[in-house]
Amino acid sequence: MGREMVNVGCVKEEIDTPALLVDLPAMEANLTRMASFFQDKKAKLRPHAKTHKCSIIAQKQLDLGAIGITCAKLGEAEVLVEAGISDILIANQIVGSPKIARLTDLAQEANLMVAVDNPENVRALSQAASGNGVVLRVLVEVDIGMGRCGVSPGQATRNLAEQASRSPGLSFAGLMGYEGHLVFVPSLEERTRRCQEAMALLLETRDLIERSGLPVSVVSGGGTGTYAITGALSGITEVQAGSYLFMDGRYRGIEGLDDFDIALTLLTTVISRPNEKRAIIDAGMKAVTHEFGLPTVKGRAGAKLIALAEEHGIIQFEEPDNQLKVGDKIELIPSHGCTTINLHDFYYATRHSLLEAIWPIAGRGAFH
């Protein structure tokens, strides 16, 4: 019997572990909260599926008013298109002929936009799209301070936008600038100021391009930490927030996000009690990631995860504990949801501690 065959309706403690639990009331509240922010804004939400990688959740976001979905990878987009989701931004560069061929194939079935930041790549996309009889919408990515992908703001972006607009098989749709270096700035005041400065670079570049007669219909950016800042700016048309639906240890505690609750935990089992100040659980770094710090223990005062081995987690108690037994369950709050989710095949969606649904994470591992 596969783990996914556990009976819906059982109490969550009966789910075999390690298992990713979704707290449905918390997730639904997060989804609704974000959707209602955008209800009266000019900017609209295009949630980032790199967090959940699940078409069932993407569909819920669309049902709540999202104008489309953002993906980080072509493989993620393929999974969503297969499930019937048809308006997708791949907020990343698609480079190399095998991927470009897949991209133009996918563009036969879905309304795609893709980021570009390089003239050679624009030429390659143009050649493949026109050869395949599709028109691919492109956003020129602008580096607004993150130092990852993107062309410098101003003239360099205008040059690439003009090249894209002249390229057969391509349609220049607009600009994208991701302020990823600012989404975790703890102070809301500082985050707001720096985010507005970064986004001004994007919007000034849009003005420069429009002055040369080229319309810029899409201006896309934003993440969970900046959605309310970027999403309120005049001229921004789309916001790509992803983590908000589950939150995680890194985002929790950032000023201004208190309205969003943790909706994702990792259910684990105690497999050993070496002594009364220590418990060993069946989840290590193959079940939960730790690049943003170790996960925390949910709802057990004085219990702290102090180390992860490949398949073990070590929990230390402040005071001797004689209650917790081998076989008992412990929930961890991941510090980084997106990469932890990538390690799992299923979500176990619970409501008031009862298992309500099991959702495949079909886009997990789809990093090609």
Ligand SMILES: Cc1ncc(COP(=O)(O)O)c(C=O)c1O
């Ligand atoms: C291009 C891009 N847009 C948006 C986001 C926002 O994601 P989150 O809401 O999880 O911060 C990310 C995060 O990695 C990203 O890379």
